[in-house]
Amino acid sequence: MSAAIAPKDVVFYSFLKPWLGDGLLLSAGDKWSSHRRMLTPAFHFNILKPYVKIFNDSINVMHAKWKRLVSEGSTRLDMFEHISLMTLDSLQKCVFSFDSNCQEKPSEYIAAILELSALVAKRHQQIFVHTDFLYYLTPDGKRFRRACRLVHNFTDAVIQERRRTLPDEGVDDFLKAKAKAKTLDFIDILLLTKDQDGKGLSDEDIRAEADTFMFAGHDTTASGLSWVLYNLAKHPEYQERCRQEVQELLRDREPKEIEWDDLAQLPFLTMCIKESLRLHPPVTVVSRCCTQDVVLPDGRVIPKGVICLISIFGTHHNPTVWTDPEVYNPFRFDPENIKDRPSLAFIPFSAGPRNCIGQTFALTEMKVALALTLLRFRVLPDKEEPRRKPELILRAEGGLWLRVEPLSAGPQ
Numbered sequence: 001m002s003a004a005i006a007p008k009d010v011v012f013y014s015f016l017k018p019w020l021g022d023g024l025l026l027s028a029g030d031k032w033s034s035h036r037r038m039l040t041p042a043f044h045f046n047i048l049k050p051y052v053k054i055f056n057d058s059i060n061v062m063h064a065k066w067k068r069l070v071s072e073g074s075t076r077l078d079m080f081e082h083i084s085l086m087t088l089d090s091l092q093k094c095v096f097s098f099d100s101n102c103q104e105k106p107s108e109y110i111a112a113i114l115e116l117s118a119l120v121a122k123r124h125q126q127i128f129v130h131t132d133f134l135y136y137l138t139p140d141g142k143r144f145r146r147a148c149r150l151v152h153n154f155t156d157a158v159i160q161e162r163r164r165t166l167p168d169e170g171v172d173d174f175l176k177a178k179a180k181a182k183t184l185d186f187i188d189i190l191l192l193t194k195d196q197d198g199k200g201l202s203d204e205d206i207r208a209e210a211d212t213f214m215f216a217g218h219d220t221t222a223s224g225l226s227w228v229l230y231n232l233a234k235h236p237e238y239q240e241r242c243r244q245e246v247q248e249l250l251r252d253r254e255p256k257e258i259e260w261d262d263l264a265q266l267p268f269l270t271m272c273i274k275e276s277l278r279l280h281p282p283v284t285v286v287s288r289c290c291t292q293d294v295v296l297p298d299g300r301v302i303p304k305g306v307i308c309l310i311s312i313f314g315t316h317h318n319p320t321v322w323t324d325p326e327v328y329n330p331f332r333f334d335p336e337n338i339k340d341r342p343s344l345a346f347i348p349f350s351a352g353p354r355n356c357i358g359q360t361f362a363l364t365e366m367k368v369a370l371a372l373t374l375l376r377f378r379v380l381p382d383k384e385e386p387r388r389k390p391e392l393i394l395r396a397e398g399g400l401w402l403r404v405e406p407l408s409a410g411p412q
Contacts, residue, residue, distance in 0.1 A: 018144070018145075056372070061089065062082055062083070062085070078399035080399050091218055097187075117219055152207065159207060216356075221282075228370060245269055246269065256372075277346075288307070288310065377407060
C-alpha cells in the first residue's frame with residue numbers, strides 16, 4: 001500500500017512521540033514523504049562505508065571486556081546488556097561523532113535512552129496510564145519526562161555546537177571537505193540536506209531524526225545480534241561453518257578487521273543472520289491505519305478507518321509459507337531457495353514505502369559484529385532456555401544468557 005493509504009496507527013506509536021518528536025518513525029503525510037526523500041542519501045553506501053571502522057572499534061571494546069570477564073571467571077554473559085551498549089556506543093559515534101566510552105563507564109545519556117525504551121514498553125502493558133494526564137502524575141511518567149529532557153538537551157547541544165562551527169558561507173565546501181576526509185556523521189548530513197525548494201531542516205526536525213536513529217538503531221540491532229548468537233550456539237555445526245568462512249577471508253590479514261568490501265564475501269554468515277531474523281524478528285509487529293477501503297486478493301475488504309496489525313513474527317512462522325517454521329535452517333536463504341518465495345514472506349525490516357530506512361546500516365553492523373565475535377569466541381548455550389518476550393522489540397525474559405569461550409590466540 002502507498003504510505004498515504006496506510007499511514008501508521010497513531011495509538012500504537014504515540015507513547016514515543018514526546019521522546020522522538022516528528023521523526024521518520026512517527027511522522028505522516030507530506031512531512032514524512034519530504035523527510036524520507038531528504039534522508040535517503042544519508043544511508044547511501046558511500047556514507048555507510050566509513051562507519052565500518054567505527055563498528056570494528058566498538059566491537060573490539062566489547063570483546064576486550066568479554067575477555068576480561070572470562071579471565072575473572074564470568075563465562076555466562078547477558079548478550080542483550082553487552083550488545084545494546086556496543087550498538088549505542090557505535091551509534092553515538094556515527095550520529096554525533098561523540099565517544100562517551102559508555103561500554104566502559106556509565107553514561108547519563110545512554111542510561112536515559114535505555115530507561116526511555118523500558119518505560120515505553122512498560123506503559124504499553126498498563127492500560128490505566130495510556131492517557132497522558134494520568135501517566136505524567138505517576139513516578140514512571142516523571143522519570144520519562146526527566147529522561148526525555150536529558151536526551152533532548154544532549155542532541156540540542158550537539159546541533160547548536162555544530163551550527164556554531166559551520167561557516168556562514170561556503171557550507172557546502174566545508175561539508176564536502178569533511179565527506180572527503182570521511183568524517184561526515186549523521187548530524188552533518190541532516191544539516192546539509194535540502195528539499196526541492198532548497199529549504200533545510202529546522203533544529204527541531206534534526207533533533208527528531210537524530211533521536212529516532214538512536215532509538216531505532218540500537219535495540220533492534222542488539223536484538224538481532226543476540227538472537228543470531230543464540231541460534232548459532234544451539235547449532236555448533238553452522239557456527240563452525242561461519243567461523244571457517246571468516247577465518248578464510250581474513251587469513252593473511254593483520255590486524256584482523258572487517259572492511260566494507262568483505263561484507264559481500266560472507267554468504268553463509270549472511271544466510272545465518274537472515275534465518276535468525278526470520279525466527280526471531282527484532283520488531284514483531286507493525287501497525288497501519290487504512291485511510292480508504294482496502295480490497296484483499298480474495299475479494300474481502302478491510303474498511304476505511306480500521307487499524308491493522310501486521311504480525312511479522314506470525315508471517316515468519318506461517319507453515320503455509322515456511323516448511324518446518326520452528327527449525328533454524330540457514331539454507332532457506334540460499335539463492336536457489338529464495339527464487340520461488342513471495343517477496344513479502346520475509347519482512348524483518350517491514351515492507352513497502354515505510355520500510356526501515358536503516359536496514360543496510362543494521363545488516364552491516366550485524367555482519368561485522370558476528371564475524372569478529374565468531375573469529376574470537378566460541379558461543380555456547382546456557383543451561384536455561386530463554387523465553388521470548390516481545391516488548392518494543394523481541395527480548396528474552398531476564399536477559400539472553402550465553403556462555404563464551406575465547407578461542408586460542410594462535411592462528412585464526
